[in-house]
Amino acid sequence: MKSRPPVAILVLASAALALLAVPVAGLVARAPWSQLGHELGASDVRDAMGLSLLTSLSAAGLALVLGAPLAWVLARVDFRGKAIVRALALLPLVLPPVVGGVALLLALGRNGLVGSWLAHVGVVLPFTTAGAIVAELFVALPFAVITVEAGVRGLDERLEEAAATLGAGTWLTLRRVVLPALVPALGAAAALCWARALGEFGATITFAGNLPGRTQTLPLAVYLELQQRPGVAELLSLVLLAVSIAVLFLMRGRWLTSARRR
Amino acid sequence: MRRIGVLVVVAVVASACAAGGGAGSRHRLTVFAAASLGDAFGAMAKPFADAHDGYAVTFSFAGSQQLVAQLQQGAKADALATADRQTMDAVPAGGRTAPYVFAGNRLVIAVSRGNPHQIHTLADLARPGLKVVLAAPAVPAGKYARQALTKAHVSVSPVSLEDSVEGVVTKVGLGEADAGIVYATDATAARNVDAVAIPDAQNVLAEYPVTALTPAGRQFVAFLRSTTGQAILRRFGFLPPPATP
Numbered sequence: 001m002k003s004r005p006p007v008a009i010l011v012l013a014s015a016a017l018a019l020l021a022v023p024v025a026g027l028v029a030r031a032p033w034s035q036l037g038h039e040l041g042a043s044d045v046r047d048a049m050g051l052s053l054l055t056s057l058s059a060a061g062l063a064l065v066l067g068a069p070l071a072w073v074l075a076r077v078d079f080r081g082k083a084i085v086r087a088l089a090l091l092p093l094v095l096p097p098v099v100g101g102v103a104l105l106l107a108l109g110r111n112g113l114v115g116s117w118l119a120h121v122g123v124v125l126p127f128t129t130a131g132a133i134v135a136e137l138f139v140a141l142p143f144a145v146i147t148v149e150a151g152v153r154g155l156d157e158r159l160e161e162a163a164a165t166l167g168a169g170t171w172l173t174l175r176r177v178v179l180p181a182l183v184p185a186l187g188a189a190a191a192l193c194w195a196r197a198l199g200e201f202g203a204t205i206t207f208a209g210n211l212p213g214r215t216q217t218l219p220l221a222v223y224l225e226l227q228q229r230p231g232v233a234e235l236l237s238l239v240l241l242a243v244s245i246a247v248l249f250l251m252r253g254r255w256l257t258s259a260r261r262r
Numbered sequence: 263m264r265r266i267g268v269l270v271v272v273a274v275v276a277s278a279c280a281a282g283g284g285a286g287s288r289h290r291l292t293v294f295a296a297a298s299l300g301d302a303f304g305a306m307a308k309p310f311a312d313a314h315d316g317y318a319v320t321f322s323f324a325g326s327q328q329l330v331a332q333l334q335q336g337a338k339a340d341a342l343a344t345a346d347r348q349t350m351d352a353v354p355a356g357g358r359t360a361p362y363v364f365a366g367n368r369l370v371i372a373v374s375r376g377n378p379h380q381i382h383t384l385a386d387l388a389r390p391g392l393k394v395v396l397a398a399p400a401v402p403a404g405k406y407a408r409q410a411l412t413k414a415h416v417s418v419s420p421v422s423l424e425d426s427v428e429g430v431v432t433k434v435g436l437g438e439a440d441a442g443i444v445y446a447t448d449a450t451a452a453r454n455v456d457a458v459a460i461p462d463a464q465n466v467l468a469e470y471p472v473t474a475l476t477p478a479g480r481q482f483v484a485f486l487r488s489t490t491g492q493a494i495l496r497r498f499g500f501l502p503p504p505a506t507p
Contacts, residue, residue, distance in 0.1 A: 210422055224398060
């Protein structure tokens with residue numbers, strides 16, 4: 001049996017819980033629910049939702065395609081400078097997103113380090129939907145790397161050795177043994193990346209700008225509408241809240257079990 | 263246990279001090295001001311303190327509409343200066359003094375250094391392929407820009423609607439956008455953009471009203487009306503307030 005926790009701990013823990021719960025309660029209590037159907041059906045709101053869906057799903061997909069191989073390298077390959085690579089891969093987690101946006105602008109902008117080359121071959125990212133996807137990808141990628149790397153480390157290497165003794169090459173083993181075993185980790189990574197991409201604001205508005213239908217994703221619409229049509233901003237916030245809760249709900253089992261395993 | 267108690271006390275006292283350092287304190291004034299006033303007001307902090315017995319003034323610069331939204335949500339400030347009258351009207355008249363127009367501004371076209379795209383008129387902004395950024399319609403600068411474009415009978419498809427006029431200057435300054443419509447004072451202040459004048463017939467006169475939200479805020483309003491305050495505004499390119507009838 002666990003002993004009763006000290007009162008001071010309980011008081012501080014309750015304060016923490018209140019700090020997290022009260023804003024959510026405020027949003028749910030004050031949002032103009034009665035206008036939900038009407039406002040969310042408006043064409044500009046639907047544009048923002050459609051665009052957000054497109055950009056966040058693309059960003060999450062790309063984050064998996066690029067992040068999973070990097071995660072595998074970090075988990076399985078030994079090389080010099082690995083600590084630096086890992087730090088780089090995790091940097092967007094702690095970097096203020098608006099700084100990420102400035103960095104993207106200076107790197108991939110029309111006059112940027114790499115962007116000036118891209119412009120020569122006709123690829124211009126700022127102010128485009130592709131730019132919004134790149135901004136979301138930048139902030140979502142660490143979630144794919146962390147989650148998949150933990151998944152790869154949790155794999156039983158004996159299975160791969162067994163596959164090798166049975167004559168399977170590296171690719172065949174990766175495809176038939178490693179990948180299927182990683183499905184839960186990949187699923188969790190996809191959900192986290194998607195939620196992070198969907199919520200991205202700072203890097204997007206800095207790098208991709210704000211144009212309805214092209215780069216104005218849901219969080220940008222929330223921010224700009226708050227000044228003109230607060231009701232719409234609150235309803236859009238509800239939509240994002242519902243999505244976040246859904247992602248947590250989907251992840252619930254996984255997080256609890258992985259915490260227990262460690 | 264005792265240490266946690268001390269920590270809690272320290273945190274509470276610290277936050278109380280932080281709150282007390284805001285609007286209500288005797289030696290600190292908080293002024294909310296339109297983003298375009300940034301440089302000129304920044305230069306006023308010291309002269310104001312010198313003239314007012316060590317009063318420190320803290321500025322919060324943002325799009326006028328953001329500042330008003332913050333006030334409506336309970337933010338505390340002693341004075342508010344916006345880039346148009348309409349935005350200020352959203353602040354309930356009971357809690358503020360009558361607005362006083364202390365400066366004017368004109369619009370210009372901001373272009374990259376050396377004007378590589380040869381932009382000379384508002385009509386040039388409609389050229390296909392040109393990347394034009396404007397401030398969002400809710401931002402006073404965005405509203406004025408639309409009025410000027412309407413006067414010139416020009417229809418522009420911007421690539422981005424920025425949330426303050428500073429955003430427009432930044433995007434043009436970095437060379438990511440080819441042109442934008444900003445205040446004359448913004449283009450003068452930014453080193454990496456050139457200004458293309460807009461003829462009076464198509465231009466719009468932006469008027470900057472200021473209002474005091476607390477008794478202490480009246481001192482800043484008075485300073486803006488003073489010769490010192492007006493001289494600083496002129497130095498940064500602002501026009502004198504229109505003569506009151």
